[in-house]
Amino acid sequence: MSAGAILAGVLAPHPPHLVYADNPPQNEPYAECGWEELRWGYERLRKSIASRGVPDVLIVHSPHWRTNSGHHFLGVDHFAGLSVDPVFPNLFRFHYDLEVDVELAQAIHDEAAAAGLQTKMMTNPSFRVDYGTITACHLVRPEWDIPIVCISASRAYYLFSNEVGDAQMIALGQATARAVADSGKNAVLLASNSLSHRHFTVEPSLPEDMSKEHVYHHGQYLWDMRLLELMRQGKSREIVDILPDYTEQTVSETKEGSLSWLLGALDFPTYPAEVHAYGSVIGTGNAIVEWNPQHG
Numbered sequence: 589m590s591a592g593a594i595l596a597g598v599l600a601p602h603p604p605h606l607v608y609a610d611n612p613p614q615n616e617p618y619a620e621c622g623w624e625e626l627r628w629g630y631e632r633l634r635k636s637i638a639s640r641g642v643p644d645v646l647i648v649h650s651p652h653w654r655t656n657s658g659h660h661f662l663g664v665d666h667f668a669g670l671s672v673d674p675v676f677p678n679l680f681r682f683h684y685d686l687e688v689d690v691e692l693a694q695a696i697h698d699e700a701a702a703a704g705l706q707t708k709m710m711t712n713p714s715f716r717v718d719y720g721t722i723t724a725c726h727l728v729r730p731e732w733d734i735p736i737v738c739i740s741a742s743r744a745y746y747l748f749s750n751e752v753g754d755a756q757m758i759a760l761g762q763a764t765a766r767a768v769a770d771s772g773k774n775a776v777l778l779a780s781n782s783l784s785h786r787h788f789t790v791e792p793s794l795p796e797d798m799s800k801e802h803v804y805h806h807g808q809y810l811w812d813m814r815l816l817e818l819m820r821q822g823k824s825r826e827i828v829d830i831l832p833d834y835t836e837q838t839v840s841e842t843k844e845g846s847l848s849w850l851l852g853a854l855d856f857p858t859y860p861a862e863v864h865a866y867g868s869v870i871g872t873g874n875a876i877v878e879w880n881p882q883h884g
């Protein structure tokens with residue numbers, strides 16, 4: 589068996605607005621349009637990944653599957669149901685039907701446990717898959733024709749500190765990369781977090797009214813640009829250095845660990861990342877960013 593590989597590492601934010609505006613048949617609400625820069629960014633990302641073949645599996649780390657203790661992995665091979673965004677039930681009522689690569693999930697679980705992390709396989713067949721997972725996977729692979737591995741967000745950042753959280757997530761990322769290499773599979777890794785995350789508290793009557801959409805706070809925008817510039821320059825170690833501060837200053841979803849996990853899995857890339865898009869969703873900063881280890 590040849591060694592597995594990471595085909596792409598992706599910062600794949602999950603605003604339900606992007607699925608809403610795409611009008612896929614699985615989603616009940618209907619949108620006229622909206623957030624085109626980000627949706628077309630996802631389109632560019634999909635083309636870029638497709639140019640390197642069809643991956644065997646998507647591995648997603650989701651900020652919205654929150655587990656108080658340790659890192660959990662979906663451990664049932666099929667899930668179906670209705671996912672409703674608790675904040676935006678008017679935008680996201682999505683009928684999902686997905687397959688899980690339990691073998692690879694178990695392998696990552698075992699590697700992480702061997703590295704000293706607290707882990708658990710989630711084996712409840714009635715479990716409702718979180719919308720952060722569904723949204724990111726849908727935007728990267730709307731065909732839903734390949735299995736996923738889904739990893740939860742532990743609370744280490746909240747129970748200890750941003751530094752402890754990042755250290756754990758980097759170790760989890762490295763365990764993920766070892767398991768992928770041993771699996772012989774080609775994987776695309778999705779860090780499903782947005783960047784700066786201060787957002788509006790009132791929704792416009794028409795959610796897709798783009799005259800209402802804008803950056804919420806210039807300082808947070810500057811932080812986002814700083815982070816993206818470092819990604820574009822291949823300066824991952826510098827990103828890790830400033831991440832605890834960035835997370836605090838921008839109330840960012842990086843506090844759930846997805847980006848740190850990805851940088852650990854990619855072994856701190858020194859090659860430039862491709863920023864496919866940056867845009868605001870209810871004022872939050874969202875970037876679609878791709879690392880291609882084969883071109884590194």
Ligand SMILES: [Fe+2]
Nearest residue numbers: 651652720841
């Ligand atoms: Fe979120």
